[in-house]
Amino acid sequence: MAVLTYREAVRAALSEEIERDENVVLMGEEVAQFNGAYKVSEGMLEKYGPKRVVDTPISEAGFIGMGVGASMLGVRPVMELMFWSFYSVAFDQILNNAANVRYMSGGQISCPIVIRGPANGGTNVGATHSHTPENVLANHPGIKVVVPSTPADAKGLLKSAIRDNDPVMFLENTILYGEKGEVSDDPEFLIPLGVADVKREGSDLTIVTYGRCVLHSLKAAEVLEKEHDVSVEIVDLRTIRPLDIDTVLKSVAKTHRVLIVEEQKPFASVGSQLSHMIQREAFDELDGPIHRLATIDAPAIYSPPVEVEQLPNPDRVVKAALAALA
Amino acid sequence: MSKKSTNTADVASSGSEKAPINAQLSPDAKIELYRQMVRIRRFEERSLRAYQAKKIGGFLHLYIGQEAVCVGSCSLMGKDDHVITAYRDHGHAMAVGMDTKPLMAELYGKATGCSKGKGGSMHYFAPDKNYWGGHGIVGGQIPLGAGLAYALKYKGLKGCALAFMGDGAVNQGAVHEAYNLAALWNLPVIFVIENNGYSMGTSQERSSAGPGLAQRAEAYGMAWGTCFGHDLYEVRATMDKFMTRAREESKPAVVEIDTYRYRGHSVADPDKTYRTREEVEEYRKTKDPINLFQEKLKSEKVLTDDLIEKIDAEARAEADLAAEFAEASPFPTPDDIQTDVYWEADNADKRASKGRLFFD
Ligand SMILES: Cc1ncc(C[n+]2csc(CCOP(=O)(O)OP(=O)(O)O)c2C)c(N)n1
Ligand SMILES: [Mg+2]
Numbered sequence: 001m002a003v004l005t006y007r008e009a010v011r012a013a014l015s016e017e018i019e020r021d022e023n024v025v026l027m028g029e030e031v032a033q034f035n036g037a038y039k040v041s042e043g044m045l046e047k048y049g050p051k052r053v054v055d056t057p058i059s060e061a062g063f064i065g066m067g068v069g070a071s072m073l074g075v076r077p078v079m080e081l082m083f084w085s086f087y088s089v090a091f092d093q094i095l096n097n098a099a100n101v102r103y104m105s106g107g108q109i110s111c112p113i114v115i116r117g118p119a120n121g122g123t124n125v126g127a128t129h130s131h132t133p134e135n136v137l138a139n140h141p142g143i144k145v146v147v148p149s150t151p152a153d154a155k156g157l158l159k160s161a162i163r164d165n166d167p168v169m170f171l172e173n174t175i176l177y178g179e180k181g182e183v184s185d186d187p188e189f190l191i192p193l194g195v196a197d198v199k200r201e202g203s204d205l206t207i208v209t210y211g212r213c214v215l216h217s218l219k220a221a222e223v224l225e226k227e228h229d230v231s232v233e234i235v236d237l238r239t240i241r242p243l244d245i246d247t248v249l250k251s252v253a254k255t256h257r258v259l260i261v262e263e264q265k266p267f268a269s270v271g272s273q274l275s276h277m278i279q280r281e282a283f284d285e286l287d288g289p290i291h292r293l294a295t296i297d298a299p300a301i302y303s304p305p306v307e308v309e310q311l312p313n314p315d316r317v318v319k320a321a322l323a324a325l326a
Numbered sequence: 327m328s329k330k331s332t333n334t335a336d337v338a339s340s341g342s343e344k345a346p347i348n349a350q351l352s353p354d355a356k357i358e359l360y361r362q363m364v365r366i367r368r369f370e371e372r373s374l375r376a377y378q379a380k381k382i383g384g385f386l387h388l389y390i391g392q393e394a395v396c397v398g399s400c401s402l403m404g405k406d407d408h409v410i411t412a413y414r415d416h417g418h419a420m421a422v423g424m425d426t427k428p429l430m431a432e433l434y435g436k437a438t439g440c441s442k443g444k445g446g447s448m449h450y451f452a453p454d455k456n457y458w459g460g461h462g463i464v465g466g467q468i469p470l471g472a473g474l475a476y477a478l479k480y481k482g483l484k485g486c487a488l489a490f491m492g493d494g495a496v497n498q499g500a501v502h503e504a505y506n507l508a509a510l511w512n513l514p515v516i517f518v519i520e521n522n523g524y525s526m527g528t529s530q531e532r533s534s535a536g537p538g539l540a541q542r543a544e545a546y547g548m549a550w551g552t553c554f555g556h557d558l559y560e561v562r563a564t565m566d567k568f569m570t571r572a573r574e575e576s577k578p579a580v581v582e583i584d585t586y587r588y589r590g591h592s593v594a595d596p597d598k599t600y601r602t603r604e605e606v607e608e609y610r611k612t613k614d615p616i617n618l619f620q621e622k623l624k625s626e627k628v629l630t631d632d633l634i635e636k637i638d639a640e641a642r643a644e645a646d647l648a649a650e651f652a653e654a655s656p657f658p659t660p661d662d663i664q665t666d667v668y669w670e671a672d673n674a675d676k677r678a679s680k681g682r683l684f685f686d
Contacts, residue, residue, distance in 0.1 A: 029526070029528075030526050030527050030528065033527060033528075033532075033599055033600065034526065034527035034528070034599050034600065035599065037526070055528060055532060057494065057497040057525075057528070057533040057534065058464045058465070058494045058495065058497055058498060058525055058533070059497045059498060059499070060498075061498075061499045062497070062499065085463075086463065086464075088463070089463065089465075089466075089498065089499075089500070123383070123384060124383030124384035124435070124446065125384040125385055125446070125448075125462075126384060126445060126446040126448055126449055126462060127444075127445075127449070127462075128448070128449070128461070128462030128463050128466075129384075129385075129448075129462055265685075266685040266686055267685045292686075294686065296660070296663045296664065296686075297664065297684045297685050297686060298663045298664045298667045298684075299444075299667065301443070301444050301658070301662075301663055302383070302384065302432075302435055302441075302443060302444055302445055302446030302449070303435030303436070303437075303443035303444065303446075303657055303658050304383035304384075304435050305435070305657050306435070306443070306657060306658050306659070306660060306662065306663060307383075309660040309663070310660070310663050
């Protein structure tokens with residue numbers, strides 16, 4: 001065990017897998033010589049050389065598509081998107097090619113690619129750079145989607161993602177890169193995809209969440225406990241697809257009240273899917289309607305103090321939790 | 327890795343001051359061009375200080391060093407000429423005549439900003455000045471530039487569109503698709519590559535194959551040119567040629583303008599991994615567009631030391647005033663988050679559709 005930042009945990013996963021498997025290659029804009037736009041890959045070029053850590057031109061459709069093609073022949077590319085927001089430039093490669101090739105070939109072809117990078121708002125970079133596409137990605141069967149909230153989860157899940165034989169979309173968060181936590185240094189430390197994690201136990205309300213909203217929810221839970229005598233259980237999905245609905249349902253059966261917290265635009269979001277599944281499978285367990293706190297429904301505003309209010313934040317979580325309990 | 331020079335004569339004086347478009351300039355017009363560059367420089371330096379004082383969030387991509395490109399190009403605009411660019415957009419915004427107060431206020435995220443604090447540094451717009459942004463996705467604005475030209479042609483207007491991009495943007499698929507459409511349909515658009523040698527920390531040699539960036543136009547049967555972009559006269563002479571051709575003959579072109587940025591890619595770039603201090607200093611000393619133009623105008627006896635001093639002081643004062651205005655302005659409120667999303671929501675009395683527009 002060591003205390004690592006989220007950034008270091010991602011780097012550790014990448015490094016260990018590059019060392020373990022000669023087919024793993026890290027590729028993306030500014031990952032090598034510049035040490036990564038967010039310094040995730042700092043020092044890796046020096047350590048592993050230009051065959052394993054590769055700078056690309058600004059050609060997302062080209063290099064992601066190239067990675068998909070290479071993965072069909074057994075290379076295991078880990079492609080960094082400087083921001084997940086730029087996935088739109090490579091949409092066809094990811095969601096037509098990577099997602100469908102196995103199916104259309106009748107299972108003859110696998111696509112063991114990982115596409116990773118930050119996907120979050122909250123840094124005042126405006127509407128073009130603040131997309132959170134986990135719902136869009138998860139809407140495509142054939143694709144797996146992971147959104148880790150802690151350094152340990154980031155490491156264990158990324159290692160599993162790299163070893164996975166399906167295309168895995170791995171969504172990090174620029175604001176979490178500096179967060180610290182205990183992380184195992186066992187090279188076989190793997191967290192399987194599709195296993196949620198109860199980040200806090202409680203009895204009055206279940207908050208289902210993932211990514212940075214886990215941290216907001218944990219802060220809100222403290223306030224709810226101290227100031228409102230409410231005991232909150234927090235389920236961190238960790239993986240959006242495959243989805244561990246059983247852990248969610250188990251918690252609902254315990255608390256009977258649900259709040260979903262997500263940094264997503266509300267329409268057809270991950271929370272929409274969850275609400276449907278919870279009401280369908282645990283209708284009798286519910287003591288009230290399922291509540292949801294999402295990003296306020298508009299493109300991401302630039303103005304720094306207002307962006308804080310557009311996104312979920314601990315205050316908004318507290319208010320939403322009290323509404324869910326009313 | 328060092329900056330690769332565009333295949334132009336690497337000298338500031340190529341006789342471009344004698345080109346008719348420059349020869350016809352009055353002394354006052356020349357002074358105004360000089361003043362524009364100085365105003366942009368001072369505005370951006372002031373914005374950098376505001377950023378360092380944490381008044382500005384997100385990214386700030388400074389144009390410092392490239393001023394001759396936008397001032398030279400935009401000074402040629404007629405009433406039906408239009409401009410679009412990427413996120414390094416402050417210079418173009420001022421060159422088309424946007425006021426510095428709302429520009430600074432936008433950086434501060436204030437409701438008085440040119441986009442009401444909604445867009446930020448990368449997303450300036452002024453359709454009333456034929457300025458269509460301000461775009462954050464590399465290369466994404468280039469098809470829009472072709473679209474502006476399409477609209478001009480469609481409406482029978484004798485104008486042209488200037489679609490600016492960086493040297494890194496040329497490798498985006500959307501750029502090539504736009505090239506093909508523009509050439510295929512003879513759209514009056516000039517694709518302007520501001521080649522400052524680097525896309526973030528990647529030099530041109532490490533990102534682009536082939537002999538030159540503009541030359542790729544040949545594959546589409548498009549005209550192309552290059553130009554020494556540190557010299558305002560030369561920018562004007564080169565751009566005038568292609569803009570006139572676009573307006574008169576409705577023909578697209580690619581122009582690659584050699585330029586340089588002194589600051590990091592954005593304020594967040596430590597600027598240590600891809601070029602040397604000496605290289606930056608060399609450009610500053612020998613190719614600064616403001617210095618070069620100042621020397622020319624002094625030798626032409628258009629500028630005096632007193633006037634230079636005065637222009638500089640006024641530009642600094644203007645930038646300070648813009649910062650004061652921004653500082654004193656209110657932020658938008660959370661209620662503003664959901665305005666300006668749909669025309670119909672903002673014009674509820676004229677709404678024709680039914681159903682819910684917003685969700686929670
Ligand atoms: C599609 C996309 N990919 C990556 C980025 C991140 N990014 C922003 S600017 C930039 C470099 C662009 O360089 P260049 O086109 O030369 O323009 P310059 O910054 O030099 O003006 C990169 C990689 C982005 N904004 N959009
Ligand atoms: Mg560049």
